[in-house]
Amino acid sequence: MSEKSNGKARVITGNEACAEGALAAGMRFFAGYPITPSSEIAEVLSAKLPKYGGVFLQMEDELGSIGAIIGASLTGAKTMTATSGPGFSLMQENLGYAVMTEVPCVIVNVMRGGPSTGLPTLPSQGDVMQARWGTHGDHQIIALAPFSVRETFDLTVRAFNLAEKYRTPVILLMDEIIGHVNEKVYLPSEDEINIFDRIRPTGSAEEYLPYEHTKSRVPAMADFGSGYRYHVTGLAHDETGFPTNKSTEINKLMDRLDQKITMHREDIIDVDEYMLEDAEIGILSYGSTARSVRHAVRLAREDGLKVGLMRLKTIWPFADEEIKKLSGKVKLWIVVEMNRGQIAHEVEWAVAGKIPVFKVNRVDGDPINPLQILEKIKELANV
Amino acid sequence: MFNYDQYLRITKFPLIWCPGCGDGIVLKSLVRAIDKLGIEKDSVCMVSGIGCASRLTGYVDFNTLHTTHGRAMTFATGVKMAKPDLHVIVITGDGDATAIGGNHYIHAARRNIDLTVILFNNHIYGMTGGQVSPTTPKGMLASTAPYGSMDHTFNISGLAQAAGASFVARASVHNGVQLENYIAKAIQNKGFSLVEAMSPCPTAYGRRNRLGAGVDMIEELKRDAVPYSKAKKMTPEELEGKVVTGIFINEEHPECRSEYQKIIDRFQKEK
Numbered sequence: 069m070s071e072k073s074n075g076k077a078r079v080i081t082g083n084e085a086c087a088e089g090a091l092a093a094g095m096r097f098f099a100g101y102p103i104t105p106s107s108e109i110a111e112v113l114s115a116k117l118p119k120y121g122g123v124f125l126q127m128e129d130e131l132g133s134i135g136a137i138i139g140a141s142l143t144g145a146k147t148m149t150a151t152s153g154p155g156f157s158l159m160q161e162n163l164g165y166a167v168m169t170e171v172p173c174v175i176v177n178v179m180r181g182g183p184s185t186g187l188p189t190l191p192s193q194g195d196v197m198q199a200r201w202g203t204h205g206d207h208q209i210i211a212l213a214p215f216s217v218r219e220t221f222d223l224t225v226r227a228f229n230l231a232e233k234y235r236t237p238v239i240l241l242m243d244e245i246i247g248h249v250n251e252k253v254y255l256p257s258e259d260e261i262n263i264f265d266r267i268r269p270t271g272s273a274e275e276y277l278p279y280e281h282t283k284s285r286v287p288a289m290a291d292f293g294s295g296y297r298y299h300v301t302g303l304a305h306d307e308t309g310f311p312t313n314k315s316t317e318i319n320k321l322m323d324r325l326d327q328k329i330t331m332h333r334e335d336i337i338d339v340d341e342y343m344l345e346d347a348e349i350g351i352l353s354y355g356s357t358a359r360s361v362r363h364a365v366r367l368a369r370e371d372g373l374k375v376g377l378m379r380l381k382t383i384w385p386f387a388d389e390e391i392k393k394l395s396g397k398v399k400l401w402i403v404v405e406m407n408r409g410q411i412a413h414e415v416e417w418a419v420a421g422k423i424p425v426f427k428v429n430r431v432d433g434d435p436i437n438p439l440q441i442l443e444k445i446k447e448l449a450n451v
Numbered sequence: 452m453f454n455y456d457q458y459l460r461i462t463k464f465p466l467i468w469c470p471g472c473g474d475g476i477v478l479k480s481l482v483r484a485i486d487k488l489g490i491e492k493d494s495v496c497m498v499s500g501i502g503c504a505s506r507l508t509g510y511v512d513f514n515t516l517h518t519t520h521g522r523a524m525t526f527a528t529g530v531k532m533a534k535p536d537l538h539v540i541v542i543t544g545d546g547d548a549t550a551i552g553g554n555h556y557i558h559a560a561r562r563n564i565d566l567t568v569i570l571f572n573n574h575i576y577g578m579t580g581g582q583v584s585p586t587t588p589k590g591m592l593a594s595t596a597p598y599g600s601m602d603h604t605f606n607i608s609g610l611a612q613a614a615g616a617s618f619v620a621r622a623s624v625h626n627g628v629q630l631e632n633y634i635a636k637a638i639q640n641k642g643f644s645l646v647e648a649m650s651p652c653p654t655a656y657g658r659r660n661r662l663g664a665g666v667d668m669i670e671e672l673k674r675d676a677v678p679y680s681k682a683k684k685m686t687p688e689e690l691e692g693k694v695v696t697g698i699f700i701n702e703e704h705p706e707c708r709s710e711y712q713k714i715i716d717r718f719q720k721e722k
Contacts, residue, residue: 135519293494
């Protein structure tokens with residue numbers, strides 16, 4: 069899984085790749101709180117950020133970590149925090165604040181087993197729905213899930229680009245396996261990486277609307293201290309940014325927040341198709357689990373079974389159209405994930421009864437074995 | 452006559468604050484202090500949490516950030532660390548800073564990060580209708596303490612001092628000039644600075660406890676105020692029910708962002 073590049077070969081973990089990707093994307097402000105299995109991201113950045121003229125801050129808790137990165141982002145910095153399950157729970161309040169106030173930032177969640185303290189050192193994919201709906205109120209969210217060390221680098225860069233492009237928090241859903249696995253990678257050089265910086269206003273300060281209903285639905289964002297004095301609040305607000313209780317203004321805001329993600333779903337959603345061309349059995353998976361699925365697909369192919377994998381690189385917004393398109397071409401879906409079926413429900417919703425959806429799950433801290441998946445494939449192939 | 456309008460977002464008036472509330476006096480002292488120091492509006496970032504006092508940020512013409520309940524200190528920390536040139540002023544209340552935000556408050560003081568915190572202490576949760584706060588005096592009534600508050604109260608200024616703040620002062624809205632002077636000193640201090648502003652809430656606290664109207668409550672604050680210099684010679688019994696006003700600490704010591712800059716500079720020199 070080491071795509072060739074101009075860079076030199078290195079053996080690093082996913083957590084290190086995440087830190088490297090963030091620096092490559094231009095991240096210059098990190099605030100975090102220690103938690104297994106994500107702490108190495110903070111450790112690497114505490115050593116590296118001052119060398120880039122950036123700031124590393126260990127906060128008193130995760131509530132503070134996300135508060136600090138939102139504050140820093142408002143001054144124009146690209147910012148990030150990294151945590152795991154329990155810490156991610158604590159961040160939900162201000163995650164919603166970042167959605168409402170449209171402040172770009174990246175929140176990394178290296179998933180471990182839950183609920184509660186659960187399995188601090190063991191992998192899980194149990195926070196997929198928390199990433200989607202953990203904060204209160206109706207909202208859209210972007211979440212990405214890498215399945216290798218190199219892809220962790222790439223998706224971290226992408227997370228920043230999407231955050232900047234759509235003025236929104238972006239969640240990077242890693243898991244303990246991806247965070248801690250060592251792989252040989254060739255990291256791309258600076259000129260191989262595309263960077264997107266937030267659109268800043270160019271007009272007069274008097275006419276600046278920080279929450280303007282633009283055609284793209286994404287308003288220009290001014291840095292605090294750049295001469296555009298404006299108000300930021302988590303209260304429902306109008307285009308000027310000040311609180312409002314007018315239903316027309318609230319509807320306009322809520323629609324725009326929704327549309328700025330849904331209108332651009334094609335740009336945001338990224339799926340990887342593996343041996344799906346002639347597949348009759350479709351498997352859907354993501355993160356480290358997709359590696360077991362790939363292995364299972366190869367084993368099944370050796371037995372002459374037509375199986376393929378659709379791997380979600382973008383978890384949210386959900387790839388329902390992409391799944392719908394393949395349903396019928398594949399006769400059934402098997403959704404493989406390290407939880408009790410959080411994404412499987414989304415797949416069922418997408419196919420709306422057209423073809424059956426089966427599940428392979430595991431929540432005991434052990435990764436899903438390729439043979440466990442193969443067994444399911446064979447069982448269903450005989451039906 | 453001082454021109455307040457140049458610092459206010461007059462179109463956002465009327466204020467959300469009730470008649471008789473002391474918060475408007477703090478607001479006036481605050482803008483006069485900023486004016487006195489000649490600070491450009493563009494270089495002020497005002498950050499608030501949730502509560503009556505925290506609504507102040509909507510009314511002033513600076514870079515303003517109205518955040519979540521208790522978390523203002525953390526957003527302000529992010530702003531200051533990322534853009535140290537900004538004067539970062541935190542507007543908060545007793546419940547916001549010392550109950551839900553207590554940990555952030557302690558740690559911001561511990562870091563001695565260059566924030567100026569104006570903490571409005573009205574002994575109550577005003578916005579939500581008069582629930583008991585960590586500074587409601589023992590025995591006083593609140594909507595969630597119908598038989599009287601049972602708990603020991605926080606000494607907000609003492610807490611900041613113990614945690615490592617380099618400037619700590621308390622003033623009351625009965626003396627707006629003193630309040631203004633303390634705020635100006637707090638902004639000038641390079642480090643974590645707290646001005647605890649005693650401000651009456653006649654609506655949610657005074658009425659339930661039969662303390663009279665806003666003016667009566669300000670009169671009471673005036674009667675109860677004891678200058679720190681005098682208080683030092685008084686016994687705890689004599690100080691019972693008094694409000695000690697004055698500057699408790701004003702000592703420069705290493706500041707968080709400046710210390711971090713030294714680490715950054717070390718690597719810049721190596722290059």
